[in-house]
Amino acid sequence: AQTVTQSQPEMSVQEAETVTLSCTYDTSESNYYLFWYKQPPSRQMILVIRQEAYKQQNATENRFSVNFQKAAKSFSLKISDSQLGDTAMYFCAFIFWGGGSQGNLIFGKGTKLSVKP
Amino acid sequence: NAGVMQNPRHLVRRRGQEARLRCSPMKGHSHVYWYRQLPEEGLKFMVYLQKENIIDESGMPKERFSAEFPKEGPSILRIQQVVRGDSAAYFCASSPPGQGFRRTEAFFGQGTRLTVV
Numbered sequence: 001a002q003t004v005t006q007s008q009p010e011m012s013v014q015e016a017e018t019v020t021l022s023c024t025y026d027t028s029e030s031n032y033y034l035f036w037y038k039q040p041p042s043r044q045m046i047l048v049i050r051q052e053a054y055k056q057q058n059a060t061e062n063r064f065s066v067n068f069q070k071a072a073k074s075f076s077l078k079i080s081d082s083q084l085g086d087t088a089m090y091f092c093a094f095i096f097w098g099g100g101s102q103g104n105l106i107f108g109k110g111t112k113l114s115v116k117p
Numbered sequence: 118n119a120g121v122m123q124n125p126r127h128l129v130r131r132r133g134q135e136a137r138l139r140c141s142p143m144k145g146h147s148h149v150y151w152y153r154q155l156p157e158e159g160l161k162f163m164v165y166l167q168k169e170n171i172i173d174e175s176g177m178p179k180e181r182f183s184a185e186f187p188k189e190g191p192s193i194l195r196i197q198q199v200v201r202g203d204s205a206a207y208f209c210a211s212s213p214p215g216q217g218f219r220r221t222e223a224f225f226g227q228g229t230r231l232t233v234v
Contacts, residue, residue: 004159037225043206045160045225091159102173104150105210105223107159 006108023092032096123226142211
C-alpha cells in the first residue's frame with residue numbers, strides 16, 4: 001500500500017525565520033511525483049511545489065524548496081523567510097501510475113504551521 | 118479562465134436526505150477527481166471520472182455514494198440517505214488531458230462543506 005506520513009501535527013516559526021516540514025512516504029513504484037499543498041483557513045488547496053521522482057535535483061519555488069531523498073523516501077519542505085501569510089495546513093502528497101492507480105493523489109494527514117509575528 | 122468551481126460552498130442536510138455536490142472543472146480539463154476531507158485529516162481519494170465514464174471508484178463507499186460526469190454540465194457527487202458520518206469537506210480537482218507530468222497539474226476547487234444534522 002502507498003502511504004504518506006507527516007510526523008509533525010503542528011509547528012510554529014517566527015516571522016522571517018526558516019522552518020522545515022517533514023514527510024516520508026512508502027511505495028514500491030519507481031516513477032512517481034511528490035507534492036506539497038497548502039491549505040489556508042479559506043480551505044482552498046494550493047499547490048506549493050512538486051518534484052518528479054526521477055529528477056535528482058531538488059525543486060525550488062521562490063522561498064519554498066524541498067529536500068528529496070529518494071533512497072530514504074523522504075520529501076521535506078523548507079520555507080525560508082517565513083511570512084504571516086504562510087500560516088496554513090501543509091499536506092504532502094504523491095501520485096503514481098500503474099498497479100491499478102489512475103493518477104489520484106495520496107495525502108498525508110497534514111502539518112499545521114503557524115507563523116508568529 | 119475560471120478555476121475549478123464547486124457549489125454549494127456549504128450544505129446542511131438532515132439525516133436521511135440526499136446531498137448533491139457539483140463541480141465544474143477548469144476549461145479544457147477532462148479529468149475530474151473527488152476527494153473527502155474529514156476533520157483533522159488529509160484528503161482521501163474517492164473517485165476519478167472522465168466525460169461519461171467512471172475510471173476509478175476504488176475510494177467510494179459501496180453504498181449510498183455515486184458520481185457522474187455527463188457529456189454536458191458539471192460533475193455531480195451524490196450521497197443518498199446521509200448520515201452524521203458523512204459530514205466532511207468534499208473537494209473536486211481537475212487536470213488537463215494527456216499523460217505524465219502534465220496530468221499532475223491538478224487544480225482544486227474550494228470544496229463543499231457538508232454538515233449532516
